[in-house]
Amino acid sequence: MAIPISQRIPNNEEEFYRQMMEAWARTIRVAIPGIIQSFDPVEQTVTVQPAIRERIQDPNTLEHSWVNLPLLVDVPVVLPRAGGFSITFPIQKGDECLVVFGDMCMDAWWANGGVQNQMETRRHDLSDGFAIVGVTSQPRRLSGWSTDALQIRTDDGATYISVKPGEIDLVASTVKVNGTVIG
CATH class of the missing domain: 2.40.50.230 (Gp5 N-terminal domain)
Structure with missing residues (x-):
């Protein structure tokens, strides 16, 4: 109507x-x-x-x-x-x-x-x-949010690169490096 x-x-x-x-x-x-x-x-x-x-x-x-x-x-x-x-x-x-x-x-x-x-x-x-x-x-x-580091990570947090002052943490089942590793 x-x-x-x-x-x-x-x-x-x-x-x-x-x-x-x-x-x-x-x-x-x-x-x-x-x-x-x-x-x-x-x-x-x-x-x-x-x-x-x-x-x-x-x-x-x-x-x-x-x-x-x-x-x-x-x-x-x-x-x-x-x-x-x-x-x-x-x-x-x-x-x-x-x-x-x-x-x-x-x-x-x-x-x-x-x-x-x-x-x-x-x-x-x-x-x-x-x-x-x-x-x-x-x-x-996301779960497991890092409050003290910059992270590049998978959503599940199983693989990540974490950067803190003076420290870099790399967590992965496989790491590939193409180039010259110095250090």
């Missing part, structure tokens, strides 16, 4: 502005956790399923329902990288991430690098996200 328009119009100025701000806020995208569906190591992009459903309201009946946001495709991956060095990860389907949405259309920058003109006037759009890998929900949190 459709709700008469007279019942949908705010009855005072304060309510009008509250509804207007809520409607505006629903269209802004800032960040959302996601679950990686696939990884393209050549393009260094992922396809991500947003991990939070959105509640929508039918404008005619005012009934609410929960819907999945669409898959986000060709999302650039954010990794630690600077000064000619990079840390890469074997990104897998099912890994969690945080997708942060750009303030403006990133298409020209993504294709060409450098400083570019904005191609479209969209803002905070689902198509302008960057996936930060490593964000983790509580069921997937």
Whole structure:
């Protein structure tokens, strides 16, 4: 049954502005956790399923329902990288991430690098996200977190390199060294 328009119009100025701000806020995208569906190591992009459903309201009946946001495709991956060095990860389907949405259309920058003109006037759009890998929900949190060392480790903690002041600890079932070992 459709709700008469007279019942949908705010009855005072304060309510009008509250509804207007809520409607505006629903269209802004800032960040959302996601679950990686696939990884393209050549393009260094992922396809991500947003991990939070959105509640929508039918404008005619005012009934609410929960819907999945669409898959986000060709999302650039954010990794630690600077000064000619990079840390890469074997990104897998099912890994969690945080997708942060750009303030403006990133298409020209993504294709060409450098400083570019904005191609479209969209803002905070689902198509302008960057996936930060490593964000983790509580069921997937790491156990055995080192509080006194930098570690590069497997999730289960069985294999790791640990760096503390004056000490490097390497734990692995096999260690391969290609090159000259000095010392």
